[in-house]
Amino acid sequence: MRIAMIGTGYVGLVSGVCFSDFGHEVVCVDKDPRKIEKLERGEVPIFEPGLDALMIKNVEAGRLSFTLDLASAVKQADAVFIAVGTPTRRGDGHADLTYVMAAAEEIAKAADRYIVIVTKSTVPVGTNAKVREVVAAANPDLEFDVASNPEFLREGAAIDDFMKPDRVVVGVETERAAQVMSDIYRPLYLRDFPIVTTDLESAEMIKYAANAFLAVKITFINEIAALCEKVGADVKQVSKGMGLDGRIGNKFLHAGPGYGGSCFPKDTKALARIGQEHASPMLITEAVIKINEDVKRRMIDKLLDLCGGSFNGKTVAVLGVTFKPNTDDMRDAPALTIVPALVGGGAKVRACDPQGRHEGEALLPGIGWFEDPYAAAEGADLLVILTEWNEFRALDLKRIAGAMTTARMADLRNVYSASDAEAAGFAAYDSIGRAGYGL
Numbered sequence: 001m002r003i004a005m006i007g008t009g010y011v012g013l014v015s016g017v018c019f020s021d022f023g024h025e026v027v028c029v030d031k032d033p034r035k036i037e038k039l040e041r042g043e044v045p046i047f048e049p050g051l052d053a054l055m056i057k058n059v060e061a062g063r064l065s066f067t068l069d070l071a072s073a074v075k076q077a078d079a080v081f082i083a084v085g086t087p088t089r090r091g092d093g094h095a096d097l098t099y100v101m102a103a104a105e106e107i108a109k110a111a112d113r114y115i116v117i118v119t120k121s122t123v124p125v126g127t128n129a130k131v132r133e134v135v136a137a138a139n140p141d142l143e144f145d146v147a148s149n150p151e152f153l154r155e156g157a158a159i160d161d162f163m164k165p166d167r168v169v170v171g172v173e174t175e176r177a178a179q180v181m182s183d184i185y186r187p188l189y190l191r192d193f194p195i196v197t198t199d200l201e202s203a204e205m206i207k208y209a210a211n212a213f214l215a216v217k218i219t220f221i222n223e224i225a226a227l228c229e230k231v232g233a234d235v236k237q238v239s240k241g242m243g244l245d246g247r248i249g250n251k252f253l254h255a256g257p258g259y260g261g262s263c264f265p266k267d268t269k270a271l272a273r274i275g276q277e278h279a280s281p282m283l284i285t286e287a288v289i290k291i292n293e294d295v296k297r298r299m300i301d302k303l304l305d306l307c308g309g310s311f312n313g314k315t316v317a318v319l320g321v322t323f324k325p326n327t328d329d330m331r332d333a334p335a336l337t338i339v340p341a342l343v344g345g346g347a348k349v350r351a352c353d354p355q356g357r358h359e360g361e362a363l364l365p366g367i368g369w370f371e372d373p374y375a376a377a378e379g380a381d382l383l384v385i386l387t388e389w390n391e392f393r394a395l396d397l398k399r400i401a402g403a404m405t406t407a408r409m410a411d412l413r414n415v416y417s418a419s420d421a422e423a424a425g426f427a428a429y430d431s432i433g434r435a436g437y438g439l
């Protein structure tokens with residue numbers, strides 16, 4: 001199959017690289033000339049484990065290329081994927097479909113024979129039908145089908161998720177489009193990965209329902225964690241005891257500083273908005289959005305308590321700024337709420353993140369950056385573990401405590417325990433949903 005991938009961000013690039021590895025001929029298109037120049041030089045613009053080697057392998061095999069020229073990529077394609085951003089629209093929480101519709105129109109104007117236009121971006125129910133209308137209006141003679149193929153990859157494990165998915169969801173309207181999609185996913189089909197074929201609307205809904213459900217799970221355990229702190233229970237033991245129940249499962253059941261990232265915040269808001277528009281309110285999702293904001297504020301209160309009620313004049317070492325480990329993505333990361341609160345309160349912030357500095361420098365002005373967690377902790381009054389990178393999971397806590405002015409730790413990912421911190425000489429320790437000391 002010949003595939004054009006419109007939008008070469010996290011999803012477009014990973015999907016394009018993986019499709020080329022399936023043996024398809026893939027052209028990845030983007031509007032951003034710096035991104036395309038980088039890719040043409042063999043550099044990956046994002047940090048995603050394993051992506052660089054797989055990309056180079058397929059470029060060298062002649063199956064993968066990059067271009068700014070959407071029209072030429074579309075003219076040679078059997079299927080054109082739309083993988084552009086669908087950020088939250090300012091003001092109303094709706095998914096902003098400007099980029100999707102603009103891409104659909106450009107595709108329509110360039111195409112001159114049968115193609116399947118596949119939406120991979122996360123889009124509200126009814127968007128594929130709108131794409132169909134936009135394309136038909138822009139090029140009334142074009143023979144085409146639309147398909148919905150939402151993406152479920154997780155940043156940080158994206159290649160594995162794409163190559164070994166729990167399922168692939170394909171929404172189609174015609175046999176012909178179903179055949180093209182089944183040819184594209186043939187390597188997965190042959191290895192018995194489940195392919196769920198639905199109508200367009202159900203495929204669109206599956207993506208939002210799945211993300212909202214995961215956000216509910218995280219938020220539920222965060223709320224339980226707050227109660228654990230009040231009643232003297234340990235949320236780590238509680239989630240273990242819950243998660244071993246096969247009906248519940250242990251994934252997305254780790255208490256932390258609130259969900260962030262490029263998907264959950266915007267997708268929960270969009271689902272809530274879709275519910276409102278159809279007079280079928282998504283009350284659970286609406287509560288989750290509110291509780292998640294409260295969780296982030298609760299984190300700031302925890303840090304304030306550890307700093308004796310004021311950040312003014314304090315030096316705070318922050319370990320991890322990305323929204324989760326193994327990515328350089330900072331979109332809606334808890335660090336974007338917590339670090340400005342520290343800086344705004346008069347603290348001096350010393351940050352360390354294995355991949356976050358490049359993005360973080362622009363988003364978190366006025367803070368210092370350190371390559372090494374021990375250097376970041378030098379002279380600090382408080383150590384905050386904000387992202388659970390492997391690099392921060394086995395720190396020499398004695399060395400850290402010894403380097404600090406006052407050894408206090410806010411372990412917002414429950415990486416360590418109060419007894420670890422006490423043994424290392426920390427004067428105070430707090431985490432999520434468990435008893436701390438020295439507060």
Ligand SMILES: NC(=O)c1ccc[n+]([C@@H]2O[C@H](COP(=O)([O-])OP(=O)(O)OC[C@H]3O[C@@H](n4cnc5c(N)ncnc54)[C@H](O)[C@@H]3O)[C@@H](O)[C@H]2O)c1
Nearest residue numbers: 007008009010011030031083084085086099103121122151
């Ligand atoms: N990031 C994730 O983990 C993830 C996972 C599943 C689904 N999604 C969904 O996939 C979609 C894309 O997300 P992302 O994180 O890859 O976004 P992104 O912002 O990283 O990338 C989007 C890219 O599209 C390009 N673009 C926009 N309009 C274009 C056009 N007309 N022609 C060519 N290029 C164009 C932009 O320049 C940008 O490089 C979103 O709808 C998102 O919700 C993301």
